[in-house]
Structure formats: structure tokens, C-alpha cells
Amino acid sequence: MFLFTNKASTKLSSSSLCLFFLVSLSKPKGVLACSIALSLHVGCKSRLVSLIINPIDPMAHTITTLCTQCGDCVPQCPKDAIKNNDGELWIDPTLCDDCQDNDNAPQCVTICSTNHPPTPLKAKKGRYKATQKEILSPNLFMNGKSNAFASSIAVWEACNVLAQRQSLPWKPDSQGKLCYERQVNGGRGTIKFRLADPLDSNAPAFDSEAAHAELTKWDVRAACLHLIFAAHAIALERPWEEEFTISDRQLETYLGLEKRKDLSKLAKLTLIKELVQQPCKLQMDISWFQQGRVPSFALEQSRLWHLLEIRPHLQADETGSKHLTGLTFKIRAGAWSKYFLNRQGARTSTAFYQYSSLPQSLLRTVFSSWQQHDGACRMLLWLLFKTKMGNEQRLTVPTLMRIAYGENRVLQASLQREERKRLLRSFESDLEVLQHYGLKPVFDPVTYPSDIQPLWVKLADLPDDAEAALEFWINDGSNQNRLTDAAPRNKWNRLMQARFLCFELPTGWEAQATQSAKKKLRKAQRKETTQQQSDRVAALSGQQITAARKNLQLSQRDLANYIGKSQSWVRDIESGRLQVSSKDQQLLLKVLGGTPSAR
């Protein structure tokens, strides 16, 4: 009943109510989950909801200001939670678990011979004041929307590893270390990943068992931290030599955690600390081939990110207990950045400097959807890089499914009916999450026709008005294929051949496509000769526009982005369906006029 006690419940959409009703009927156990989802949907701040969703903060002890600093308790702690901070011992509450694994009392209390042993940490009263003294790196997302970030293949592959984790085919290498290897550019280059201690850059990789155990603890949100690091690194001239410093408060803001009133400060700090460390555990081997003037190179056991320091910020209360009030992280990009994020090297064409635009909304969507829609988050992160390559990229359903759920699950689904049904449900629901985010899938009408498209696509045309909706359903009932009909028996096999034409991009992402189109155009235009530039004529026919565009190796979408028109406008003028105004002719001549085909 608590669902309907707040004002926001009046804003429930008919589809949400429908969902609630259906789940309630078919799955009694689903009622609670559905109630929680709907409560969140309508912004319910119920304490009950927050208790169910968020685990209670871990117990912790604290060393008081009365401690003699003898250090006897340090080696006794099974969690290595007793740390030295500027010469003073303190207990890291993000590590201390109150010795839960031991039947005995907390080890630090047992060993302490004074009258003031560590005491249980009580919740801090009052506000958490900002006590960071370090100079932090400049804030990201200053325009409130997006920020440049390093987007080279090394960053993309690492993002995939962090997002897809155990779904990837990890295998032990010749030394027994768990390794994931990816070939790039038709096998001309390789990137290998292993896992190692984040706080010791020279530490050897974990063995198979430890690495497997580590991977089970990871979740997709760590990929967001990796992207944030890539955004900070791009602000540096020589990122492989310079470090950046970020605080928990900056990260909270980027990720939308500052609005999470249901999480305590300690829970947020524990979460941020854990997520920051995950990308820093990745160790890479890169073997790269010569590309133009950029020479081949090889890196071995090189860190993706060096975690140089985690600095705690503490405040003592009136009882002498020390509270953790903040964290700052000092991080430096690995040696990969010397080859893929080298501004000076790119000027002399001896290195790459590859960047793109990171929408802040993506980070926040991953942080709000990761529990229910892990597959959607994986697709979102993968598409961030994939769409940079232009909308003409082939996007098949099996490819997206493998990204979202892993090769093994797709294989299992092709063999088992129940698994197939589950996977299809997840896939269609995850696609809907992308659609809500703004990444609208455009289905290929030939290979992905409406009878195998998700139901939510077909219901998009359902009118809100009750009378119009009734008419909609009456008309649907008289159709040969009704919306409520069961999916065709061969739906799975047909989906394995189906593809998307493209994904329509939300606002923050369009800039990215435009930049890519502009870059492509500039490259093509550099090839023009002076002679060709002098051959301009006053007007272009549809055929000439097509020929000139193709000569510059531009897609219709690239040209549309460049001149600020829609793709359908370009299609229409090329086919002759639309007459080009003199103003637009000028624009087209400016862009295409220098090519021989445009004469």
C-alpha cells in the first residue's frame, strides 16, 4: 500500500501500472520487486525502500585519540585495516569488518593492553566538512553535459573488460595467470589483460584462482570510473608522466551519487574506493603494428592506470573517535598514453592522439540502471565507442547480444528453449532502456521486420486518449497479425540474421558524430589539389552531389552532419526529389565543390 501514499503516485504512467498489474498476477514474489521499482520510478523516498535496496553499512571499529600509538594491534588485524596516516594510526572503516570471520572478539581490542582500546564506530553527528588540502584536478563536465576523454582502442578494450568481466573468454596463460587476449586490426595487433594489486604497480599479476575471485566482485560501474580517468588524462600534456588528483566529492557529482540520500557517507566512500581500484587492477600487454609514420611498439605488464595514492581525510568527534570524511586519489595514466594520447607526437604523426566526447548522462544512467539492466549498461558503454566510427557500422543482433550477455549465454540460448526465452526478454527490455536513454534503435525493415520487433516498439503508437486507444485495439484486432499474437516460432533464428540500421543518437552523442564527420571531411579535403579547387561551378545536380560526396568518402549522414541538414534531406536532393535552394547550393559547393565529380 505504501506505493500510493505519496503524491508522486498520481504521476504513474499507464504502462507502469500495467507492468505492476501483470507482474503481480503472474509472479507473487515479483510484487515486492515491482513495488520497489515503481517506488523508485515515482521518486518515493520511503525509508523501507532504501533499507531493502541498500545493505546496512559494514560495522567498523575506530582508534580513539587516547591511543598510545604503540602499534601492537597493526599486525593482528586480519583485514589490514589499521593504517598509518601522517604518523598517526587509524582504522580504515572501508576495510574493517569488526572481525566478523573470527569467533573471538575484535583482534585489535583483544591485543590492546591500554584502557582505551579501539571502540565500535558510531555514526558521525553533524555535517561532513570538506577537509581536503590537496589541489584537485579541474572539474569535468563544466558545461553540464559532456567532456572530452581519451577514446583510443586501448581505452575501449579496457572499458569492455570492465563492463563485460566474466562474460569474456579469460584463460590461464603459460605462467598460470588469468589472461584475456584480444586481437585488433585483423590480428596485426594484440592487447592482453591481466589483474594485479592496484596499489603496487610492480606487483606480479594474480594467479588464476585469485583473479577469478576478484572478477566475481566487479560490477559494470567500474567502467564509468575508467572513463572519468580517461577524461582527466586528456587535460594533461604528457599524461604518462603527469598525475591527476580527484576527490570523492568530484566523483560523487560526476556519477550522480550526491543525490543518493539513502546511502550514508561511509557507504559512498566505500563504494567509490572499491570502484576506483578496479580499473587500476588491470595490467596490459600491447603489441602494436606500424601505422604510417607511427612505429610499431610493445608494452609488457604495463598498468592501465597507476593508483599512486589513496589519501584519507579524518575528523575526530568529541568522544575521540576518528571518522573518515573524504578520500582523494592520485592517479597516473599507464604507458599506453604515450602512444595513444600523445598530443606532441600526433603533431609529427609519430603517435596517436585519439579522443571523443563523454556524455555525463551515460555515467548517471549506468549508475542508476546497473542492477536491473547490466546488459543495457554494457551495450551503452560499447556503443559510446562504436558510434564514434560512424553510423554505417554493421550492428547485428548477435553482436549486440554477445556484448550484453557474453558468447556463452548466447550459445546456451541457441541450445535451450527456456534460456532462449529469458535472453530474449532481457534483450528486448535492455533495448527499451537504451531507447529511454535516447539511443533509439533503427530496425532494418528487411531483416528485423515488425513481427519480430519488441512489443514496446509496436506499442509506441498506442494513443494516450482512452477512446483513441480503444479504436487502436479494435483496428488491431481486424489485422492479420495482431499485437497480442505470439511471436513467430522461428523468431530466434530470424533474430540471429537481423540487424540494426543504426542508433539515433541523443544530443550529447550527436556532437560526437558531427566531430567525426568533420574530421573525415577535413582529411578528405586535404587531398584536394589546387587545380581541383579552381574547377568550381555554380550549381550541382543530384548526381554530381552523390559523385562528389562519394569522391570525398563521405556517407550521406556525414555530409548531413557537416552542413547541418538531416540525412533524409541529403537523400532527397541526391535523388532529385528536392530542388536545392541557391543558399544551399553555396553551402554544398563550399563543402564538395573542389572535387572533380562536382564539376
Ligand code: SF4
Ligand atoms: S575490529 Fe578486526 S578488522 Fe576491524 S580493525 Fe580491529 S582487528 Fe581489524
Ligand code: SF4
Ligand atoms: S589501539 Fe591499543 S594496541 Fe593499537 S596502537 Fe593504540 S594503544 Fe596500541
